[in-house]
Amino acid sequence: MGTVTTFDPVTEHERTRAALAAAASRLVALLRAVPDQDARSGVPEWTVGDVGAHLAAVYLAYTALVSPDDAVEWDDVLPSGEGTFVERITAMNSRSVTLFGGEERAKVPDFVAERSxxxxxxxxxxxxxxxxxAPWYGEVPFTxxxxxxxxxxxTLVHGLDVARGARTPWSIGDDEARLVLGQSMPTMMAAALDPVKSRGVHIAFDLAVRGGPRLAVVVDDGTVTVTRDAPPRAYDCRIVAAPATFLLVSFRRTPIWKAVASGRMRAGGSKPWLAMRLGQLVAGP
Known part of the structure; x- marks a missing residue:
């Protein structure tokens, strides 16, 4: 089954905070250096300026969640109705690009710096x-x-989107990716499960990120549990991946075939062919 490691949540959280501070500083410098706001970005339907506006909205929203002084009237921003996970996030993404338009986009780097x-x-x-x-995610329990x-x-993924459009280098380190995957992936995978595609499905995935974390992802007839450092058990499929590669595959910035061809992702276990199902069962906008 392989070795299961444990982690100190307080220490890892502090490391994530330090990584966020460093990545936000790099992002601000990148946004200030963009030569053409109208260049196509790494997001096909968005320009570089659109991605910057989205990032400003992201920093506005996440700061509002933790700072009473920056509270937002969410009823004026959130899409109406319940909607699926993908529908809500897609609507929020579309709305985010409109919050900073015209001359306001020149202020995006300073805004991101201040909010971070x-x-x-x-x-x-x-x-x-x-x-x-986090109201736009529905009733998902967040910490x-x-x-x-x-x-x-x-910050990391959309920084890459901006850099691709600006033809500027941008790195996502494995240590940064491990922090993202460990801190947010268990919650987000549970929130993003497609209730229709997962109906009647019973698959246990062992997701082993090189150097950690290790997640047990168990899909059971329309529900999923994602457990970090789970006790040993039998799995249908084991996925081993380099941290930054898995992050980019998860956000659909790198095709899975490329990750497999490069040797940075591989599947094993009794039913390795089920690895492709994971990306189909966990939805994404």
């Missing part, structure tokens, strides 16, 4: 398991650790 500082200042010293409500990991993932 505020987020880290307001949350300093808070326990990683502090509950946080401060989850939110911090998500903000780091937005």
């Amino acid at each position: 500082d505020t987020f880290l200042r307001v949350t300093e010293g808070l326990p990683p398991d502090s509950p946080v409500s 401060l650790a989850t939110v911090t990991g998500l903000l780091l993932s937005e």
Whole structure:
């Protein structure tokens, strides 16, 4: 079954905060150096300026979750009706691009810098398991650790989108990716399960990220449990992946065939062919 390691949630959370501070600083420098706001980005339907506007909205939203002084009237922003996970996130993404338009886009780097500082200042010293409500995700139970990991993932992945459009280098280190995967992936995989495609499905995945974390992802007839450092058990499929590669495959920035061809992702276990099902069962906008 392989070795299952344990982690210290407080130490890992502090490392995630430090990684977020460093990544946000790199992002601000990148946004300030973009030569053409109208260049196509790594997101096919968005320009580089659109991605910057989305990032500003992301930092606005996540800071509002933890800072009473920056509260947002969510009823004015959230899409109407319940909707599926994908529908809600897609609607929020579309709305986010419109919050910063025209001349306001020139202020995006400074806004991101200010909000990242505020987020880290307001949350300093808070326990990683502090509950946080993120209305656009519905009733999913979030913690401060989850939110911090998500903000780091937005910074890293959308930083890559901007850099691809600006033809500028941008790195996502394996240590950064491990923090994202450990802090936010268990919650987000559970939230993003496709209830239709997973109906009648019974598959146990052993997701082993090289160097950690290790997640047991058990899909059982329309429900899923994602457990970190799970006790040994039998799995149908084992997926071993390099951290940054798995992060980019998860966010659909790298095709899975390329990850497999490069040797940075491989499947094993009694039913290795089920590895392709994981990306189909866990939805994404």
